[in-house]
Amino acid sequence: MRLGIIPEGFIDCIALASGKMPTPLVKSFWGVALGRTLIAGTRLGVFEVLSEGEKTAEEVAQDTGCNPEGMETLLNALNGFGYLKRRNGRYSITKQTAKWLTESSSSSIRDAIMFLFELWNDFSDIERAVKSGKIKDFHFRDRPPEFWEHYIRGLATFARYNGPEIVRKVSPIKKPRRLLDVGGGHGMYSIAFCRKYPDLQVEVLDLPGAVIQGKRIVKEQGFQDKIQFREGDLRVTEWGDDYDIILLFNIIHNVSYKEAPEIFIKAYQALSSYGMVVLLDSEHVGGEKDLSTTSGFNELLFFVINGCRVYPEETIRKWMIEAGFTNLKKGKLLTLPMTLFLTGYK
Template sequence: MPVNPNFLERLLLLRLDKGPAPILDLFGAATFEAVVVALDMGLFEALASGDGPLSAAALADRLDADETAIEVLLTFLVAQGYVSEDDGRYQNTRMTTKWLLSDSETNMGPWLTFWDELVFPFWDDNFETVVREGHPPQTIYEWFDEEPTRWETAQRGFRAAASIVAGEVADAIDVPNDAVRVLDVGGGHGLYAIELCRTHPALSAVIFDYPEALDVARDEIASAGVEDRVEVAGGDYWEDDFGGEYDVALVFNVIHAHSAEENRRLFERVGTALRPGGRIAVLDQLTGSARMPVGKTGHGFVGLTYLVTLDAKIHPFEDVSEWLRDAGFEDVNRTAIRRAGPGQTLVQATKV
């Protein structure tokens, strides 16, 4: 958890400039690394083993680690709110239990692993080049293709992020009363399509994405027990046939990677797969909705990430609406997805 300065610290560091406020960013970077190491070692899982709070010695024994080093790491994790300590014994905080344990429905651990193993290394290699030249030498997706196991790590990370909002998104989608078929374009891990089918028992779905991106979806389908209603189809959404007569099409976290002309073309291709009156649902970060400091920081962070990793940017709702109308859709509307933080927006429209 980020350092939360008290009133006096905020006054001295942020208002009066009596100390080096950038030190907070250093602490934040160290916290990320410490949490990733704890995840990799299984430290939080060991504390959740059911045997009650553990001493540093007992935890070190379980993890085959050095007791002194484990105690130092635990002390830092206590200061950052991930672990609590009482009389030399340690346990996970409520935050860690909810967001970082494998048996939690909102486990964000794979999302942090995704950033640690893939995104930040890609940043290290390309950030300065992008700032100086305006473009990365390749996209992160092209980099994933060089070692396909990277796709599995990425999709597990994407799935972890989606787990926070999947229920809210499924509830917000305007599914026609007689709908039976769903197309999930670039659906990857498949969590959104699976959740939509759970919410609407009459639906079946096809998750369409590059073959390398679908292994996690197969696991999710089996885990959810929906093999009879949800299937995967490998292909290129620019070239390959989606099939037809779908009632709902999902285009989630796709459009930020493409230009205006490309998105018009994509919406046109999706439109050909929908029946008249079918619905398209587009989920992505959109500009113009951040007002508070955390929201503004999140928008800036996402925008920078898209630039460095995809040579892309966040689009405004007005542009997305125009592309949909140009592609033959009407009744365009939007819904803010609150659990995802400022900017994540669901845009829906009806095929004419």
């Protein structure tokens, strides 16, 4: 997926077609501006307040505890970006805003937007990181509980979308009894598997800050009897054995090139004789030619925040085969097309 410039009128169309408009300037200004404005609207509770009905800027300011003039400018910016409607001095949310950005909507991505605030704070260190190459893993900095709440609930948002599709596309040899969700955080992928296999017992292995949040989410969803949490560093903790399914979802980009092959060996050893591994990660086409937006950008993102890389599919397949996995299969997810989704059997 690529972001583009959409003209707002006839003159804009001509300007764009003329090739005279400095498009990198437009993208670097509006790209950051749009993202940061949406995050501010979410953090200040603007969409929640307006989900009650249309209001003036003064009313929204009062309901959110903000300055009226400041709020008016924020509402106008959100209107300009197409997230709010503005009629006779009153503001209301659009259908898309109601669907994606309000907390009460079943499609809400509000938690993910809250997490983006934390992410872009860390990412703003980009020049220092690229210059020095010295990065402390995002997960091992001193973080308050709110960070873990936004991080883990933010990721749970994605899992709500693609969890059911993944479960439909995973074919275990036998009905699975035990599943290990490595770096499983929120437990939402495990919940999706438990919904399909009611006798399944799950262990989620993750860092302490994530475990606190994951336990809460799993309890809210009513799966606390099926899903247990274990605190530990996935690189050093024993994983256990006799699992029928091991999930490695978005964790390979958190380990170094040296550590990654060992993760697949650990997975192989922890599986039962008919077990399978399921991998989900950021896609990377590899090779020497042009990259997709996801392949290119996510490499930079994970380098700046974790000091790690997104590894090309070919490299991941090689690590899986070297660990002993066979019959590797790649699936495509309509709910999240820019991911690498691979399964392999023991």
